[in-house]
Amino acid sequence: MKTLPDFDMVLFGGTGDLAMRKLLPALYQQVRAGTVPQGSRILAAARKPLSREAFLELAETTCRPFLGADYDADTWRAFAARISYFPMDVQAGASYGALGAALGLHPDRVRVFYYSTSPDFFATISDHLGAAGLITEASRVVVEKPLGHDLDSSREINDAVGRHFAERQIFRIDHYLGKEPVQNLLALRFGNVLFEPMWRREWVQDVQITVAEQLGVEGRGDFYEGTGALRDMLQNHLLQLLCIVAMEPPPSSDPDAVRDEKLKVLRSLKPFTPADVAARTVRGQYKAGAVAGAPVAGYVEEPGVAPGSRTETFVAVKAEIETWRWAGVPFFLRTGKRMPEKLAEIVINFRQVPHAIFGEATQGTRSNRLIIRMQPDESMRLHLVAKQPGDAMALHPVHLNLDFSESFRARRLEAYERLLMDAIRGRLTLFVRRDEQEAAWRWVEPILESWAASEDRPKAYTAGSWGPAASSALLSRDGLAWNEED
Numbered sequence: 001m002k003t004l005p006d007f008d009m010v011l012f013g014g015t016g017d018l019a020m021r022k023l024l025p026a027l028y029q030q031v032r033a034g035t036v037p038q039g040s041r042i043l044a045a046a047r048k049p050l051s052r053e054a055f056l057e058l059a060e061t062t063c064r065p066f067l068g069a070d071y072d073a074d075t076w077r078a079f080a081a082r083i084s085y086f087p088m089d090v091q092a093g094a095s096y097g098a099l100g101a102a103l104g105l106h107p108d109r110v111r112v113f114y115y116s117t118s119p120d121f122f123a124t125i126s127d128h129l130g131a132a133g134l135i136t137e138a139s140r141v142v143v144e145k146p147l148g149h150d151l152d153s154s155r156e157i158n159d160a161v162g163r164h165f166a167e168r169q170i171f172r173i174d175h176y177l178g179k180e181p182v183q184n185l186l187a188l189r190f191g192n193v194l195f196e197p198m199w200r201r202e203w204v205q206d207v208q209i210t211v212a213e214q215l216g217v218e219g220r221g222d223f224y225e226g227t228g229a230l231r232d233m234l235q236n237h238l239l240q241l242l243c244i245v246a247m248e249p250p251p252s253s254d255p256d257a258v259r260d261e262k263l264k265v266l267r268s269l270k271p272f273t274p275a276d277v278a279a280r281t282v283r284g285q286y287k288a289g290a291v292a293g294a295p296v297a298g299y300v301e302e303p304g305v306a307p308g309s310r311t312e313t314f315v316a317v318k319a320e321i322e323t324w325r326w327a328g329v330p331f332f333l334r335t336g337k338r339m340p341e342k343l344a345e346i347v348i349n350f351r352q353v354p355h356a357i358f359g360e361a362t363q364g365t366r367s368n369r370l371i372i373r374m375q376p377d378e379s380m381r382l383h384l385v386a387k388q389p390g391d392a393m394a395l396h397p398v399h400l401n402l403d404f405s406e407s408f409r410a411r412r413l414e415a416y417e418r419l420l421m422d423a424i425r426g427r428l429t430l431f432v433r434r435d436e437q438e439a440a441w442r443w444v445e446p447i448l449e450s451w452a453a454s455e456d457r458p459k460a461y462t463a464g465s466w467g468p469a470a471s472s473a474l475l476s477r478d479g480l481a482w483n484e485e486d
């Protein structure tokens, strides 16, 4: 892998869940891969009044389980040597002095500010960085999702960040875009001629996107209460996946060429009327149950969750794209916490053969579908039927493995690892542009408004199930069912 340019990365929220589970492990992996130049530095900042040594101890203990067999003490030492820690309140302008002194004057050196804190701080941090003169031409800022809680608040944050950083310096991260199978889907669609003629309403019956988690809110109840599954997952991750499936071939892989096409998809999504919200969305909230054989509490019993909370932990939506390519093809999206398994997949269900010369055997539900799986395993499989060896013309479901993981022995990069490296290199293709983000908010807002105005509560589902029964009904009304393929 190519070496990165010399960089300084300032990690606001350096003691937080995201930093410890994803960001520091991603940087460690790059040190291990030998791509991080000797002089590059990681400057972690958070409120806790820790010494550098205490922070490093906390980081090692917390990150180690996420590194698994890739942890080794020598590499960790080499990684830790690049880290410093700044105890500071990001709201206090005076606390940026020490950070500025450490960063020094290096106008050409890549400087990445990663905002891994609540989005409530993004404007303030940007203002203080600007006032302290810490934003150079070679600076970038990475902002986490969800950005705001609706269109207006996302605009306010984008305006505030945009007062100090040009759009080309703003990296709005959506880690689902960094997942290997998503990259591979782009390669499959735009690197081959085979699928393009079939990638349209004439041949595609429906598309299903599922992101299911076994986890609950994992101590993030306070955060989740004001967020819910629609804002936390669907507004960003699932809609970005939908864009990758549905976009027209871009003229190049240039960031704006790709993002222009995604924007067109978001702008072509059929808007929701209040009646549509009732008919085309389902929201659920888990109650006590069992996941992976262990009993788990219901959402309202989680710390930080208000009694009687109406926050949804599950959402399913039927989306429609009003273009010649996709008219009439339903895109079903669902995501939820405390589901039976961790599963993230995109299923493209192609139409069945128009005339079945082999009888019913070719009409089975298992064939003519492409499954792009991001979790738990990473794979891309085309499900077909083939003749079973032997005398009789008996057909049997088979699949072609399209990601050729056997052919490529290189280590697969974790999504955050790829995206952090892209941010350091200044590559914007896998990051979300402001207009895309706002189009996504515009589309989900009527759902949020209808839910807020409604007397109805989210439908209860037992932890460890696939969500409320209404989720299956959303598809069965079209004579369809969620994929249950292994």
Ligand SMILES: NC(=O)C1=CN([C@@H]2O[C@H](COP(=O)(O)OP(=O)(O)OC[C@H]3O[C@@H](n4cnc5c(N)ncnc54)[C@H](OP(=O)(O)O)[C@@H]3O)[C@@H](O)[C@H]2O)C=CC1
Binding pocket: 012, 013, 014, 015, 016, 017, 018, 019, 045, 046, 047, 048, 088, 089, 090, 091, 115, 116, 117, 118, 119, 144, 145, 146
């Ligand atoms: N966790 C996840 O899986 C994901 C998180 N995100 C987003 O990433 C961001 C961070 O999330 P997460 O790590 O979970 O949040 P946490 O609550 O775990 O961490 C928040 C971090 O912000 C720091 N912080 C809070 N207040 C201040 C302050 N006044 N001054 C300085 N530092 C402060 C905390 O420091 P201290 O510990 O010292 O108080 C802590 O390091 C959020 O925007 C979230 O929406 C996005 C996708 C996934």
Ligand SMILES: O=C1O[C@H](COP(=O)(O)O)[C@@H](O)[C@H](O)[C@H]1O
Binding pocket: 175, 213, 215, 232, 233, 344, 375
């Ligand atoms: O962005 C988020 O994603 C995680 C799930 O990510 P995954 O890569 O593990 O599927 C989710 O748990 C979290 O609530 C959300 O903020």
